Amino acid sequence: MKGSDVAVSALRKSFGNFEALKDVSLEIKKGEFFSLLGPSGCGKTTLLRVIAGFEDPDSGSVTIDGREVSGLPPDKRHCNTVFQNYALFPHLTVFENVAFPLRIKKVPSRLIKDQVRRHLALVQLEGHADKKPSQLSGGQKQRVAIARALINEPSVLLLDEPLSALDAKLRQHMLLELDAIHDQVGITFIYVTHDQSEALSVSDRIAIMDGGRVLQVGSPQQIYENPKSEFVARFIGDTNLFTGPVVERQGPIARVEAAGYGSLLVEANGEAPVGARVTVAVRPEKLRIAGSPPAANPEMNVFRGVVEEPVYSGFQTKYLVRSVPGAAGQAPGSSLVVFRQHAQWSEGVPDIRWKDEVYLSWSARDAVVVETDAPGHAAAVDRPAGTAAAEAGAAVRGGEPPDPEGRAR
């Protein structure tokens, strides 16, 4: 592996009274495609700038390959950055932009020509060497920025939302290209994004950040299937959340008295003793929706309701199902979100429509405990329909179905 490992520990950074990073620690492995994912303002850029050397941390350390680098200026670190706005030099041609780092190093002209050509080929820009940045499209500028950042052969590439200025189609395409470039050059990528589908689809590991802290680090599958906090569960994909006390344990199965939803079963691996208040999450695609009650099964949870908002998006339909009066334990307002894949096209079969009464069922094994003993989160149980709908829209715009398998790497 050509890359470097990068470690930050106990990093703190304040701007005036505002703490942008609060005790951030991360270990990024050699050659990894590592994503920093979090809402706007959570400190992703700040963390990246500290690693690049543009900001000095108030305390804590940054090491690259075990060597402490805090205090070193950016030009003395073996990492290069792809800036969000590309930061191409407007007075230089594409060729000269990419050649810039080599010119600084006083590499002989002949070698420069060779290397620049190689890197322009890497990003498929061979024909554009003589253009000025103002004559390039957004995607081409992006490629120039990548070629320029790679030509110094850094051991770490830092990318700050490199695709955010591109339209959705091009973003998908560039993401795959980035992934291919990563495979080709084999160095460590630290990739900042607030787009969860980007992070899930290409990362080896993801760190979820919020409010200047790292909440969870893990593979896309771990983050998606086993969120360790309500924030992470909500931030990644759509999710159904329940809170309530554990009333009974039978082996790995816990019975939770979920407010508004009645008694539910969840597979909990020891982390939920009887009496603890837990938050449980179930992904919408784990729920089955049917017009008749499911066959009796001791590990099945069932919810009876009326379809409120079917949102058709081609490969799947998303339903918001609201509780019907009279179902055991269910409060009138409570609702669940469910995805139904359209695996086969079934014209004749009566589909599930608006105002249909349906049964939702899911296995205890598909539910996860995301928080234990978390007081003050009761409000999470009942999400207003508006929120759910808004998130449905976001998921559709994301362009990709949530990919529970992640990408095998």
Next chain:
Amino acid sequence: MSAKRNYGSLYAAPQGLWLLLFFAAPLVIIVAYSFMEKGLYGGVEPRLSLDAYRALANPSLLLVAFRTLLVSLVATVLTLIVALPCGYSIARSGNQSLRLFLVIVPFWTNFLVRIYAWIAILGNEGFLNDALRALGVVADPVQFLYNQWAVVLVLVYMYLPYAILPLFSTIDKFDFTLLEAARDLGATKLEALRLVLLPNIKGGLVTAILFTFIPIFGAYAVPLLVGGKDSYMLGNIIADQVTKTRNWPLAAAISMTVTVLTGLAALVFLFRSRKPAPQSVEEPAAPLGVAGTSAVPSGGAR
């Protein structure tokens, strides 16, 4: 054919009149005078003559011309060296308006008064000498005034705002993440400023140079008041020809020559700086977009 007539040129009439009266007419008069014979007690005799232009070849006049050029160049360069960091720091500071205000404040005081202020500072009985003597640095007053350096110093002071303002306005539009990008790519602070900032604020630099060099080249009051006999500039010679020697055609001929030369120089300068920086030598007959024949950058271009 068009239904609506364009009255644009009519609206511009006042400006045209103004230019005609105060720019074109005097210029025509000066041109005319420069080709006439000198009158006995000033003024001109209305007879065509090239005497004035022949008199330009006078060695002492050429010496003053050369000195004027040298002083103007030195003062312009020094002005830029001071103005660049000023413009940069104003552009990057939080309270731009206050700082810009401070740059403009001296304009509220008359030009001559500010020159006399410098005499009060630099004179033998001036503040600076008083301070130096009080501190015991020198025993006798130092002669700061009435030499070439006093002229350069005061000229730099006078024309600094004219350089700071255009530099500030271009630096303010500059995208400072480009400097970070340059640092990130391996450039030191200085290399980043030289290779990325300077080429991108060329417009401001050109304006600053024109705004300082041209008026300094025509300086009159400053060398007269703080310079010595050996710091006479062309402006002083012209004034002397009008008021003392009473050779109006010669004064007109010098003026015309200076005007034409500075005008030409400014045009050439503007034209050259418009063109892209000579950073890459195009390979002749390299069809665009054919791999392998992309521009070959010249090694020594930087």
